[in-house]
Amino acid sequence: MSKSAQHEIVKLRDAIRRHDRLYYVESRPEISDLEYDRLYKRLEALEAEHPEFADEASPTRRVGGEPIEGFVTVEHRVPMLSIDNVYNEEELAEFGARVVKQIGPDPVEWLAEYKVDGVALSLIYEGGRLLRAVTRGDGRRGDDVTHNARTMGGVPLLLESPFPRVLEVRGEAFISNSDFAHLRAEHERRGEEPLKNSRNATAGAIKLLDPRECSARKLRFYAHSVGLLEGAEFATHWQFLEAIGRMGLPMVPGTAVRPSFATACEYTQELMQNLHALDFEVDGIVLKVNDFALREQMGTTSKSPRWVVAFKWEKYEAITRVEEISVQVGKTGTLTPVAHLAPVEIAGTTVSRASLHNRDEIERLGVQIGDWVVVEKAGKIIPHVVRVEEHRRDGTQRAFEFPIRCPECQTEVVQDEGGVYIRCPNPACPAQVRESLRYFASRAAMDIEGLGTELIAKLTQPPALVKSFGDLYRLGEHRDEVARRLYKAGSKKATGAEEQKLIDGLLAGLEASRGRPLWRLLTALNIRHIGTRTAQILAEYFGTLDALAEATEEQLAAVNEVGPVIAKSLFDWLHSEVGRTVVEDLRGLGLNLGSATEARAKAAQRAAGKLAGKSVVVTGKLTRFKREEIEQLIHDHGGKPAGSVSKKTTFVVAGDDAGSKLTKAQELGVQVLTEDQFVELLKVD
Incomplete structure (x- = not known):
């Protein structure tokens, strides 16, 4: 019986470690929480019956240790240095220029990752087993918090083979936004003062003497750096991250390698645009040289390495209430939920709406109509909902039911195959027609003078004058009705002469558009x-x-x-x-x-143009052209308007506040022109 029990114990431990890896490292769980709990409880029961098979690395030993009496101070064998910060694109470009000056113009690979707003932690493994966890402290010495680190999600007690003889992994301990919301609600229910923010809650949890209390705060860990390493070698940071991922340690989501500093800077914009999808706090993006040998060559200052920088931004938050959630239907039929907020000022701007993006986002946030929510504005990014203040719920909230039919035409909606977006498949849907007409008339498309968003809304209201693109060109047959709707759309009553002038202008704009290319x-x-x-x-x-x-x-x-x-x-x-x-x-x-x-x-004509066969990138704020105008000009003269700078770029046209693309052009030695120089090149008036 004991051999059979031992065999089952080993199998259960392996299965639980595998599911931990799938959940924390790969973000693709295969079983439900209930099924996981059943495996865990079965393992607990077997280990209780057979103490002879006890193992400190068992998943059940994460929690349950006795409280410690105090913290032991530990010296870091490799110092945990700080990182230099920059706060705008200009400072970021200056950092890139300093790197180029030090190592030369040849592009080198850079890694970009979110800067998790948590508490720095160092994990030391020997023989694949977690030996010690130490806080950053003053960078030279920190506190031994192993008893609490063992309770954290994403901290394996036993690494998956193969692993180095000694491995020190550094990263951030944090509490997810959703777990933090639950914690605040629980504290409120117990009559305790709610925790102020997730970072302080994390720091407090790590310093608790009783690991059972720390476990209740549901800390997690993301790895981002290497400390001491014995018994293995890696040429690049990315190789290191991939290797520890195979061992069971999760890297920061979204981390990626780019071929140069400039392309890494471009990737930061993509990361910032995706902030809304994160379930953890972020206060910047870290850029670091990928090559370990080059890092050694670059060295460090007295305070920080020269090969890494943190691009940070000011975060502004406010708490407001979700008064309603509506669904907008876009021109391709995508249904986008929008939170209508009680107006609140954030960083000098009044915010009353925030996109909730898709059904999955609503479920992740757990947001309900009537909820108090934290809304954040970081840098140039549009405001987004960070988390729900669950402790402020009073029973008046109500769940939002995502529609199964289009709110405009009542057609049954469908979900993209393999995607998160839900669409109305009816091309005659009034909302799709309205948004399609708006896009049809826009400057990027048919560029119809006088046909704006407000008038399109009036023309498509029942009984609709316009139901198709072709109906726009039949508006001349309905001058009186167009006039009535045109002035209803305006802010004041126009005179008869003004009415005729505006209608004539609209019809002239439509007529001119018939000949568009x-x-x-x-x-x-x-x-x-x-x-x-x-x-x-x-x-x-x-x-x-x-x-x-x-x-x-x-x-x-x-x-x-x-x-x-x-x-x-x-x-x-x-x-x-x-x-x-x-x-x-x-x-x-x-x-x-x-x-x-x-x-x-x-x-x-294009083949004979002055830009024939040339790749041109435009960046920064322009004064003489709109972006689409200058790109069309490049195209008309035979060139290719490109979105990114490479060795194949002929030249870059740089306006004011040019950022990473200008930096990359300088790295590669690509010619840079001002707008005036560009005009002179083409001899354009």
Whole structure:
């Protein structure tokens, strides 16, 4: 029996470690919390029956140790130095310039990761077993908090093989936003003062003498750095992170390697845009050289390494109430939930709305109508909901039910295959029509003067004057009704002469748009995956909309920069009943569906242009051009407007406050032009 029990104990320990890894490291749990708890309780029961098989590295030994009497101070064998901070793109660019000056202009790989707003912790493993956990302290010495580290999610007590003889991993201990909300609610229920913020709660938990109390705060750990290492070698930081991931230690989500400092800086913008999806506090983004040998060469100052920097920002928070949650339907049918907030001032701006992005985000936050929520504005990022103040719930809150039918047309919604977005599949949905018309008329598409968002809303109100793109060009048949809606849309009553002038202006704008080039029409048709650049490529290659419709899916995919996903989307739309109806309607109304002769002439003109074959990047704030205007100018003169700087970039046009793209151009020795120099180059008035 004892051998059978031992065998089951070993199997259960391995299974629980595997599920811990799936949950904390890979973020893809395979079993429910209930199933996990059953495995855990079975292991506890067996270990209680068979104490002869006790093991300090068993998952059940995370919690349950006796309180300690005090902390032991431990000296770090490798000092835990601080990191230099910068607070804007200009300072970040200056840091990059200093690095270039020190190591030369050749691009080197940089790693970018979120700076978790937690408490620094060092974990020391020997023989794969957790030996000690130490706080940062003063960087030279810290407190031994092993008894509490053993309770943390993401801290394996036994590493998965292979592992080094000695491994010191550094990272951040933290409490997730959702767990912090639950903790505050629990403290409120017990009549205790709620914890002020998650970082202070984490710091307090780590210094608790009783590990059972620390366990109740549900601390987690993300690894980000290496300290002492014996018995293994890694050439790069990324190799190290991948290796410890295989051992069972989680890295900070979103961490990635980029080929240069400038591209790493560009990636910081992507990371910032995704702040809303995180369930932990962040107060910056860390950029570090990937190559360990190069780090050694660069060295450190008295306080911090020269190969790493923290790009931080001011965080502004406010607490307000969710008065309602509505759902907006976009031009492609995407349903986006929006929190309507009691107006609150954050960093000098009044905030009354915040996107909740998708159904999964609502479930992650656990937000309900009537909840008090923490809203944060960090840097240039639009405000987002951080967490719910669960302890302030009074029973008046109500759960938000995500609609199963489109709120505009009542069509049953569908979820993207393998995705999180939910859409209305009805192309005639009034909301999609309204948003599609707004985009159709926008400067990026057909650029129709006088047709703004407010007027489109009035024209599509029941009984709708406009239900399709073609209806816009039939508005001249309804001048009186257009006049009535036009002035209802305005802030004051216009005179008869003013009415006629405004209507004439609108109709003139529509008339002028009939002759817009094919690429603008392709952009305006709201076909998924077809943006301005792709529309230009397709219009130049095929010349006419009819030629596009005659092409096979394979022929479309073979066009440079198109590919199979875009090709399928375009082919399906052109051959759908909706697509054919739209095209024939616009054809009958005299819109420009392209000309093969004109396309060949323009292609020849571009081939002979001053920018033929050249890649041009525009960055910073421009004074003479709007961004789309200068990119169109580059295109018309044969160049390719590019989004990022590389060795293939011919030159960069830099306006004011140019950031990482300018830095990268300087790194690569790419020529940089001002707007005036660019105009002089093309001799454009």
